[in-house]
Amino acid sequence: MCVGGGVPSGGRVRREIQPILDRNCVRCHDAKHPKLDLTGAPFPDDKVWRISKNYYNPKRAWTQSYVNLTAHGNPDACKWMKWLKPRSRTTMLPPYHTGSCKSEIFKKFDGAHHGAKLTDNEKRVFACWIDLLCPFSGSFAEANTWTEDEKRIFLHFQGKRVKYAERELTDFLSETARRK
Numbered sequence: 001m002c003v004g005g006g007v008p009s010g011g012r013v014r015r016e017i018q019p020i021l022d023r024n025c026v027r028c029h030d031a032k033h034p035k036l037d038l039t040g041a042p043f044p045d046d047k048v049w050r051i052s053k054n055y056y057n058p059k060r061a062w063t064q065s066y067v068n069l070t071a072h073g074n075p076d077a078c079k080w081m082k083w084l085k086p087r088s089r090t091t092m093l094p095p096y097h098t099g100s101c102k103s104e105i106f107k108k109f110d111g112a113h114h115g116a117k118l119t120d121n122e123k124r125v126f127a128c129w130i131d132l133l134c135p136f137s138g139s140f141a142e143a144n145t146w147t148e149d150e151k152r153i154f155l156h157f158q159g160k161r162v163k164y165a166e167r168e169l170t171d172f173l174s175e176t177a178r179r180k
C-alpha cells in the first residue's frame, strides 16, 4: 500500500482494507451485527453525518465498514482508532502521539476478540492505513458518484494536466539536450 516504488497506490479501503475485514471480521460483523457492520456494502450518502452532511459532499461511494469504523470520519468520536486530525496542533508532536500505536483496534487482531487473528502482514497494512490518516480512496476519481456533467469537468481538467506534463517533459528534454 505505502511501500515500494512506482506510483503509490494509496490507502484504498476497497482494495486493501476491506479484504482484511472480509477474511477476519464480516462472518460476525455483517449487516445483522447490532453495533458494527464491517461489510463493503454501500453506506447511504445522506446518512453520513460528518464526512458529507453539514460539511461538504465529497461524492463518494462510502462503504459500511469505512463509515462505521471511522465513526463517520471523526477521530474524536472513534473509539477504536486514533489518527491525526487536519486541525491538530502545529508544533512538533511527541513520538507515538497518535496513529496506529494509539489505536485500540489492534486488541481485536490477536485472537482475544472472538478468535479473530490477523497475519503480521495484515496488521502492517492496517497500521499503515491508519498512519496515512485512514484514507478512503487512492485517487480523486476512485469510487466517485459524479454526475455526467461532473465527469466531463473532471476529464477537462485531467486533459489540461496531461498537456502541462507533456510541456514540462518537452522542455526538460530540450534543456538537457542543449546543455550537452
Ligand code: HEC
Pocket: 021, 024, 025, 026, 027, 028, 029, 035, 036, 080, 105, 108, 109, 113, 114, 115, 116, 117
Ligand atoms: C466470531 C465473531 C466475531 C468476529 C470474527 C469479530 N467480532 Fe467484533 N464483535 C463481535 C461481537 C459479538 C461483538 C459485541 C460484543 C463484544 O464486544 O464482544 C463485537 C464487537 C466489536 C467491536 C466493538 C463494538 C462496540 O460498539 O463496542 C469492535 C470494534 C469489533 N468487534 C471489531 C472487530 C474486528 C475489527 C474484527 C475483525 C478483525 C472482529 N471484530 C471480528 C463478534 C466478532
